[in-house]
Amino acid sequence: MFGFEPSDEQKTLVKSVRRFAARELRPLAHDSDERGELPGALLESAAPLALLPASLPEAYGGFGQRSAVTGALFAEELAWGDLSGALALLAPGLVALPVLLAGTEAQKHELLPAFCGEGYVPASAALLEPRADFDPRVLQARARRVSGGYVLEGTKCNVPFAAEAEWMLVYASVEGESRAFLVRRGTDGLHVGEREQNMGLRALPLYKVELRGCVVSSALCLGGEGGGVEAVLGASRVALAALAVGQARAAYDYALDYAKSRVAFGEAxxxxxxIAFMLAEMATEIEAARLLVWEAAWTLDQGADGTRECLLAKTFADEMVLAATDRAVQILGGHGYIRDHPVEMWLRNGRAFAVMEGIAIV
Amino acid sequence: MISFEMPDEIRERVDLVRGVARELMRPAAREFDEREHEIPWDFVTRMWDLSLKTGQSFRSGTRRDGAGVAAQALVHVIETLSWGDAGIYLCGPGAGLGGAAIEATGTAEQKQRFLTRYREGPPKWACMAMTEPHCGSDTAAIRTTAVRDGESWVLNGEKIFVTTGHKALVDSEGLMVVWATIDPAAGRAGMKPFVVEAGTPGVRVTKLERKMGIRASDTASVVLENCRIPAANLLGSAEVSDPRKGFKGAMATFDATRPSVAASALGIARATVELLKELLALQGIEVRYDRPRHLLTAIERDLLDMETQLRAAWLLTLKAAWMMDKGLPNTLESSMCKVKAGDVVTRVTQKGVELMGPLGYSRELPFEKWMRDAKINDLFEGTGQINRLVIARRILGYSSRELK
Incomplete structure (x- = not known):
């Protein structure tokens, strides 16, 4: 049967995340963006949501089961609150979920329990590379086979929490095929560079990372010898598309309220x-993107090959979020350009989606 | 539950019509486009037999079925038929838009009395007459009048753009649902739907429009001159007290039929994307979903964009139908899918002509026809603009007075 309604369990979850996003994320978003950092307490405050433990099975210390659909619902709500905050809260999943999805049994037992505690566990992934023709399936970072392991070489960018992360999942090419490696903090040859200064996502700590002769053992290659990253890339695309829906919805909600209260020529x-037609189109496009996200996530949850669905969802959401956040600024007119209103920040954040991959996963 | 698993009931219904689309529609598409208004009897007979044999309507699906997927099945069926040919699809026999109006506004007795004919005997059609020469989108401005005279209503006025009007009133023992006002001073509240059966004295088809596309489908002008119908042919109640009731019935009809229009639009869009991919593949142009985006050519990007937009519009359509099956109010979703599908099919088919170059413009290939057929979907049953207005009023909580 087709179904377009979250389960009761998912609805309860969405409600609690929505409350968290409204109470904790949204009020801090503006100052965090101005200061270029997220308050440490914010990351701890999300513990009761049990983002990760609810996705990890008991055998690895969690109490649930991973569902991309549930994760997408979650991500949309978080991003509605604040995109930088959402990406920070989802960052531990950058290591934990790929391990769950594609890791070996030993990797799961070694890494996953640490993510099931109370505190925030900084973790990271290094997928993006600083070049215009970046593609996750054609990486310039190389992993050269040596006896007992691999040597990583290359440059990565937009690596969240690189300085703090206990574990970083580094993506590199092994003979032309994209693979991922679990690199522990302080590993020789892993150089965390300067904090990056970007147009948006200013509160999220993103770094450049250099890999210079970074040696990792075979045991730390995600999924072992034959391990691939396709499933991880798909789940990452769904996550980003879901976040885009949340970001767009935030802009739409704000613009709609503004348009109803702002009076010109004697009426709202x-x-x-x-104005009304812009809002109608935003609502339609947001809903369409959400359905594409749900379909892609559902496809992944079926264990089917979701390459096409994930690409469609991300392609659509990337454009949609840019258009929606831009329209929100337009509806506020000159006020939209002023930093007292959040819409300009959302437009700056919204621009990130089409250039980002792999910085979130559900 | 969020799920995208197609139920067997729907799969079976689609399988039933896929062969028809491939064998009786696609090969005949050009012929019936050029012979404008000629009835494609092979198709009509096959569809009529199928609906009698299976007990399912392939034209309207507002009635709830046992599985609770009637509307969802219908959008799948329509999408498939329209993939075969949109003009011929619109010639499909059955209760169609007229039936949807009866389902949305009629009493149980009226549904029985008017719709039984669509489950027996020779093929029949039903149509709905709303638009008049002086008013289209502004439906509340209609001037056709209905005056009570003893046990009858007497109708006078002129209707245009009546899809399948000729087939419903002249070619078969069908019927027309006509919207008329019983109290011109009452505005929307006075608008009521009446059933005029084929053969009723005083109803005349005066003209068939010559159109850009969907030429196989007849678009009729109908004149009502002292057309006397039984009092019991007024659908629902004659009460004028509720200021929105009459108009509401018209809108409820559109809630039910807009997803069908969207589905038909998307059938054309899919046909375009499929043939385009097939022909371009012969020239070595293929979309590879795992290919780096920067390595895609402009044409591959266009194809990917078309597929993405098509899927987005389809999911909106499916959701609107799903809501109908669940008995949930779907005015917003129906208009959303109609807007999106209208935009998408217009863009996709125009792009189809463009990407094929002179071949796309030639009548030897179907792309130019699909582009002509597509445009109607952004016009009938609410233009793209009217549907944006419906969406905007819903999301803003505005009345038609607050947002004109």
């Missing part, structure tokens, strides 16, 4: 078709 500007 929302009473003019020029």
């Amino acid at each position: 500007i929302a009473q003019r078709q020029a």
Whole structure:
């Protein structure tokens, strides 16, 4: 049967995440963006949501089961609150979920229990590379086979929490095929560079990372010798598309409220078709993107090859979020350009989606 | 539950019509486009037999079925038929839009009396007449009048753009649901739907429109001159007290049929994308979903974009139908899918012509026809603009007075 309604369990979860996003994330978003950092307490405050433990089975210390659909619902709500905060809260999943999805049994037992405790466990992934023609399936970072392991060489960018992360999942090419390696903090040859300064996502600590003769043992290659990263890339695309939906919805909600209260020529500007139609199109596009995300996530949950669905969802969401956040600024007019309103920040954040891959996973 | 698993009931219904689309529609598409208004009897007979044999309507699905997937099955069926040919699909026999209006506004007795004919005997059609020469989107401005005279209503006025009007009133023992006002001073509240059966004195088809596309489908002008119908042919109640009731019935009809229009649009869009991919593949152009984006050519990007937009519109359509099956109000979702599908099919088919170059423009290939057929979906049953208005009022909580 087709179904377009979250289960009761998912609805309860969405409600609690929505409350968290409204109470904890949204009020801090503006100052965090201005200061360029997230308050440490924020990351700890999300512990009761049990983002990760709910996705990890008991055998590895969790109490649930991973579902990309549930994860997508979760991500949308978090991003509605604040995209930088959402990405920070999801960051531990950058290591834990690939291990769960594609790791060996030994890797699961070694790494996953640490993510099931109370505190926030900084973790990271290094997928992006600083070049215009970046593609996750054609990486320039190389992993050269040596006896007992691999030597990693290359440059990565937009690596969240690189300085703090206990574990970093580093993506590199092994003879032309993308693979991932679990690299522990302090490993020789892993150089965390300067904090990056970006257009948006300013509160999220992102770093450049250099790999210079970084040696990792075979046991730390995700999934062992034959391990691939396709499943991880798909889940990452779904996550980013879901976050885009949340970001767009935030902008839409704000613009809609503004348009109803702002009076021009004797009536609310929302009473003019020029504004009302923009809102109607935003609502339609957001809903369409959400359904594409759900379908892609559902496909992954079926264990089927979701390459096409994930690509469609991300392709659509990337454009949608940019258009929606841009429209929100437009609806606020000159006020939209002023940093007192959040819409300009959302437009800056929204621009990230089309250039980002692999910085979130559900 | 969030699920995208197609139930067997739907799969079976799609299987039933896929062969029809492939064998009786696609090969005949050009012929019936050029012969404008000629009835594709092979198709009509096959569809009529199928619906009699299976007890399922392939034209309207507002009635709940046992599995609770009637509307979802219908959008799948329509998408498939329209993939075969949109013009011929619109010639499909059955209760169609007229039936949807009866389902949305009629009493149980009226549904029985008017719709039984669509489950027996020779093929029949039903149509709905709303638009008048002086008013289209502004449906509340209709001037056709209905005056009570003893046990009858007497109708007078002129209707245009009546899809399948000729087939419903002239070619078969069908019927027309006509919207008329019983109190011109009452505005929307006075608008009521009436059933005029084929053969009723005083109803005349005066013209068939010559159109850009969907030429196989007849678009009729109908004149009502002292057309006398039984009092019991007024669908629902004659009460004028509720200021929104009459108009509401019209809108409820559209809630049910807009997903069908969207589905038909998307059938054309899929046909375009499929043939385009097939022909371009012969020239070595293929979309590879795992290919780095920067390595895609402009044409591959266009194809990927078309597929993405098509899927987005389809999921909106499916959701609107799913809500109908669940008995949930779906005005917002119906208009959303209609807007999106109208935009997508227009863009996709125009792009189809463009990407094939002179071949796309030639009548030897179907791309130009699909582009002509597609455009109607952004126009009928609410233009893209009217549906944006419906969406905007819903999301803003505005009345038609607050947002004009």
